[in-house]
Amino acid sequence: MRKALQQGSNARAERARVQRDRILDAAQRCFSERGFHGASMSMIAETAQMSPGLIYRYFAGKSELIHGIVSRQSELLADDFEQLESGAQHPVDGIVEKYRECASYNHDNQISLRHLDATLLLEIVAESRRDPVIAEAMGLLDQRINHGLGQWLAQSSTSDVSPQRLQARALILRALLDGLKMRQARDPDLDLGLLREGLQDVFPCLQGKAA
Amino acid sequence: MRKALQQGSNARAERARVQRDRILDAAQRCFSERGFHGASMSMIAETAQMSPGLIYRYFAGKSELIHGIVSRQSELLADDFEQLESGAQHPVDGIVEKYRECASYNHDNQISLRHLDATLLLEIVAESRRDPVIAEAMGLLDQRINHGLGQWLAQSSTSDVSPQRLQARALILRALLDGLKMRQARDPDLDLGLLREGLQDVFPCLQGKAA
Amino acid sequence: MRKALQQGSNARAERARVQRDRILDAAQRCFSERGFHGASMSMIAETAQMSPGLIYRYFAGKSELIHGIVSRQSELLADDFEQLESGAQHPVDGIVEKYRECASYNHDNQISLRHLDATLLLEIVAESRRDPVIAEAMGLLDQRINHGLGQWLAQSSTSDVSPQRLQARALILRALLDGLKMRQARDPDLDLGLLREGLQDVFPCLQGKAA
Amino acid sequence: MRKALQQGSNARAERARVQRDRILDAAQRCFSERGFHGASMSMIAETAQMSPGLIYRYFAGKSELIHGIVSRQSELLADDFEQLESGAQHPVDGIVEKYRECASYNHDNQISLRHLDATLLLEIVAESRRDPVIAEAMGLLDQRINHGLGQWLAQSSTSDVSPQRLQARALILRALLDGLKMRQARDPDLDLGLLREGLQDVFPCLQGKAA
């Protein structure tokens, strides 16, 4: 009896997870295409093939959708850092490759749910300044990225670099990456060769191998 | 008679200029506080102490307000590049100083009309993907910044750097600067010392003096 | 199960039909009283006892309301022509009677939804010159009337009348009828006796029995 | 001295007349092109090459413009009836010719100030039901037309036709003419040959020569 109940409960929870994901997929797609303010709840509902009302059973409101999207993205991030830290790929190659991935989707007007559309990201950051719900999600994402970046810098730098300097470089690297994302939003067809060349110039510095 | 007419015309033109500026001031303030979609035309009108209808005598619509704001900012940019190119200040100091200026306003919840609020900038970039009017304004701004940055890099690098490498570095520098702006939006109280330290690490590379 | 679903679907469709009709009724009433531009959507919504937003679930915009009104009227037209063609009533009597019906409502400041208020019709025709949605509706109405009139003239004329002459007479008859409607808008209390007398004078010509 | 004053007064009155006419010309043009509600006072002012405010020195409001247009038209009418009554032209030819005149302007998207655009006329009639100012002007126009039509019918009919019958025929003729105008609004490119043929069929009846 207990088992049956638990099974029922599990099944229910599983179903909820599936529904939430379906909604987030639709939301991310719509937000990417039309922007946070441009995409309506009904449009998202339609994309998710459900009624508008049902969304509110799983999310408290529109902002929560962003929250959900950012949180989900947060988890995907682990993979990227794993690869970076594994050293299997040169960091420059890693960044260029990642950039190419995001941009290609953007360019083909397809949307990859694995990456946050550059424009959407900007909107989210902007919105996070005014919406505490979104701010919370972004805070978490920020923390993870900082942690991951810090970790990698620590391992890839020589051991005589002071922790503060490490932090400083993390800050710069972070800014560089964010700025690249912003550029992606402005002109999606950036010359990848140029990007690689530029990165190769600065990376030694960031790893302290140029001093 | 002619003189009187011309005076009248001048006075009219002057008044128009004043009104336009008053509106743009109000708009920039409102957009910074509530976002492009969050600030309503009547709110802007109220801030500018005029009727909503009057705004439309000077601007064709809401997007044109952004256009106006960006264009105004575009002009202020010249000063920044002048200072950068004059070499009177080390670029790292210039950037840190500029950053401090923007951030301080941001932090005090005041708004400086001399600087584009970081959050607003993100929104503008995001919106520019969908709104041709805003896109045009941003295109112009982009061009100016790229030109300015290119110029400075060319003059501050050794002469044996290939044009393509110069371009690559401009790209990276641009991204770095953009990313810093983005960071400003995320966490306004950044440690300026850390920022300086980080910049000092990478700038030699960007100027080709680290190879 | 299937049956239940179908019932649900039917009920929904039925409700939609009812709502659409309720809106059209309200719109026709408001347009008749205040004109197309004088009647606001909220006024119509209030008359229909619903919120303004709901109207847009059933009609894409204000013009579509006119479209709906005209289409509805279009269907009622069939009855009129049936009676005309049945020959149960002399055409002159039919026209006078129809005129009396419309005018009486008009005169009592009541509005009959079964007849298009003369003033409203004029507005619709005028608006159809500028609004494609309305133009389409009027085009359909025109076609039906022309067809009906043509049919009746063909059957009530002697067989030796050329098709072109038939067309010419249809044109004149149509103009006469339209003009009567226009007169109705100008001075609603027209002497019906006079009208009958006048019609009796010209009808023989239109049927070719006066040559 | 008196003379000078009077001259001044005359000149002033003359100037006023010119200004009024200039405004009415612009208004008629704008109304014809965009409709009563679609043409704004500023648009009319611009067309008349003056400031919006100045219009209000000569006309109390938008409705008065219609009033002025209709009144002016009223005077032009005399010529038409004069020609009709002179008998220099067969009435059928006269009507067809008049129709052609109006339609040709309509069709070429030019606007003749000598004729009321068909669409505008419909709007005016519709508006006259709600606006007393316009109603008054239309009342006058109606009266003149009725008088003119009555006069002509009386002179062109045989003397044994009763006055009531004359009235009845005037009513029908009026409706026919109005309806033709309405048709002009609906489909501007009407076959003139067809029109003439149709008119030739009914005119004998209207003149009582077919009974």
Next chain:
DNA sequence: CATGAATGAGCCTTCATTCAT
């Protein structure tokens, strides 16, 4: 759990009219 009809506040924009100059 799911639906989707319904709400109603609020948005951007227009425009007839006024009035200080």
Next chain:
DNA sequence: CATGAATGAAGGCTCATTCAT
């Protein structure tokens, strides 16, 4: 007489959210 900047009410329409079914 003339200007045109300024007003402010109103209009059409959208959409996040709720709730009866």
